[in-house]
Amino acid sequence: MTKLGQWLCGLVLLGSAWAALALAPPGLRLPAPCRQALLPLPVYLLVAFGCYSLATVGYRLATFNDCEEAAAELQEHISAARADLSRRGLRF
Amino acid sequence: MAAGGADKFSVLLPTYNERENLPLVVWLLARTFRDSGNNFEIIIIDDGSPDGTQEIAEQLEKIYGSDKIVMREIISVLFSSGTAYIHGMKHATGNFIVIMDADLSHHYFHTNIPPVFLIKPIAYRKQKEGNFDIVSGTRYKGNGGVYGWDLKRKLISRGANFLTQVLLRPGASDLTGSFRLYRKEVLQKLMEKCVSKGYVFQMEMIVRARQLGYTIGEVPISFVDRVYGESKLGGNEIVSFLKGLLTLFATT
Numbered sequence: 001m002t003k004l005g006q007w008l009c010g011l012v013l014l015g016s017a018w019a020a021l022a023l024a025p026p027g028l029r030l031p032a033p034c035r036q037a038l039l040p041l042p043v044y045l046l047v048a049f050g051c052y053s054l055a056t057v058g059y060r061l062a063t064f065n066d067c068e069e070a071a072a073e074l075q076e077h078i079s080a081a082r083a084d085l086s087r088r089g090l091r092f
Numbered sequence: 093m094a095a096g097g098a099d100k101f102s103v104l105l106p107t108y109n110e111r112e113n114l115p116l117v118v119w120l121l122a123r124t125f126r127d128s129g130n131n132f133e134i135i136i137i138d139d140g141s142p143d144g145t146q147e148i149a150e151q152l153e154k155i156y157g158s159d160k161i162v163m164r165e166i167i168s169v170l171f172s173s174g175t176a177y178i179h180g181m182k183h184a185t186g187n188f189i190v191i192m193d194a195d196l197s198h199h200y201f202h203t204n205i206p207p208v209f210l211i212k213p214i215a216y217r218k219q220k221e222g223n224f225d226i227v228s229g230t231r232y233k234g235n236g237g238v239y240g241w242d243l244k245r246k247l248i249s250r251g252a253n254f255l256t257q258v259l260l261r262p263g264a265s266d267l268t269g270s271f272r273l274y275r276k277e278v279l280q281k282l283m284e285k286c287v288s289k290g291y292v293f294q295m296e297m298i299v300r301a302r303q304l305g306y307t308i309g310e311v312p313i314s315f316v317d318r319v320y321g322e323s324k325l326g327g328n329e330i331v332s333f334l335k336g337l338l339t340l341f342a343t344t
Contacts, residue, residue, distance in 0.1 A: 003260060004342045053254065060250045065237025070314035081119035088155050090115060090148075 018042065100131040102186035102276075106176035108139045111148050117192075118152050118161065135162045135183055137176045178283060181276070189279050191272045225278045225306035228264050228298065229271030229313035236266075236312030252333060256295070259341045263302045264310060267295040268333075271313050278306055292336030299344045 001009075022038040082092070103121055107114060118134055125132040136149045146163060153161040162183055181189065230236050232253060238246070256267055268291055274282075278301070285304075286296045301308060 002342060002344060003340075053258075057247070057250050057254050060232070060254070061243075061247050064232075064241075064246045064250065065235060066241075067235075067237045067239045067314035067316065070237075071239040071316045074316050077120060078116055081116045085115050085119060085155070090151050090155060092115070092148075 098131055099188060100133070100186035101125065101188045101190055101273075102180075102184035103132065103134045103190040103192065104137065104177055104180040104184070105134060105192060106137045106139070106180070107141060107145050107149075109141045109143045109145060111141070111143045111145045114145060114148050115152060118156070122156060122160070131186075133160055133162060133184070133186060135164065135180045137180045138163065138165050139176075140165060177279075181280065181283070184276065187276050189274045189276050191274065191279075192270060223307070224309035225275050226298075226301055227273040227309045227311060228266065229269045230264070230266035230310045231269055231313060231315050232265045233310060234312035237314055239314065239316040248330065252330075252337075256337060259337060260295075260299055260344070262295075262299050264298050264308050266310075267298055269313065270315065272297075288336065288339070290336075292340065295336065296340055296344065299340060303344070 018038065018041065022035055022041070086092070105114075105117065110117075114136070121132070121134055138146050138149065146165060149161065149163040153163060164179060164183060177191065231238055232250075238249075241249070252268070253266065256262065257265075260267075272294075281304070282297045282300055285300050286293055288296045298308065
């Protein structure tokens with residue numbers, strides 16, 4: 001199954017569970033407080049996921065390494081390479 | 093195992109107008125392999141570069157020997173990562189294939205061939221350590237990282253990677269990084285299965301590899317922007333990345 005397929009299945013399952021519980025006909029209803037919490041749940045989850053995403057990306061952005069030594073090392077390598085290759089006859 | 097029982101590494105380098113970078117990359121690769129004592133060959137697949145890339149490659153072949161440097165040319169409007177690798181693999185005699193992609197925010201193999209000096213011995217050791225089918229370089233873990241990137245570029249990179257992780261759950265931290273080491277049979281199998289173009293192809297390979305049960309190890313790499321102006325990460329690139337990501341989401 002594709003990832004899209006997995007997401008759709010998951011959404012359908014959770015969605016129907018939520019609909020069944022939150023939008024049930026009068027005879028089968030849960031107590032009112034439960035339904036009141038359940039009704040906006042999808043929106044809450046979406047917002048929560050949004051906050052999690054922002055926090056995660058922000059953290060990863062802040063901890064993104066800057067490779068100073070690698071850059072310096074590269075410059076040295078470039079000089080060494082040019083010197084060595086010229087010695088061996090490369091015409092740049 | 094390659095003939096003789098020892099491992100041999102074939103490095104595939106698709107090039108377009110890499111006259112300046114090519115000697116440096118070859119020199120670094122040769123030195124790294126010599127230091128780690130591994131047998132290697134470098135296969136340069138050039139797309140009819142007008143800047144004399146092939147001439148430089150021929151000079152390098154004379155210096156290093158034609159068992160070490162192999163130059164192949166394809167001139168084709170269909171030149172892409174996929175065709176370059178297929179073509180390159182036909183000539184590869186190693187049992188491990190190293191793929192180094194150039195900067196992916198641009199035309200897929202142009203200018204920024206990243207530095208490799210950190211990579212070869214570490215990747216080889218990692219492969220041996222875990223006997224992995226694929227070793228992938230990552231900029232996002234360990235002491236991997238970048239140099240010369242401004243905040244905006246880092247943000248876009250991390251954001252795109254986050255989206256990729258959420259949608260594809262690929263089991264690797266960096267799908268658009270520019271270094272991979274594959275067992276030859278694994279790469280051949282993946283090339284048959286993958287259909288995307290350009291760098292999305294690189295992403296697809298990792299996703300399919302996971303589905304086929306191949307083991308993937310990671311090593312940190314440093315990506316250093318060498319070109320004087322940094323690569324532009326414009327609206328076009330972002331849109332095409334999103335398109336590629338959604339395509340993979342829907343098809344793998």
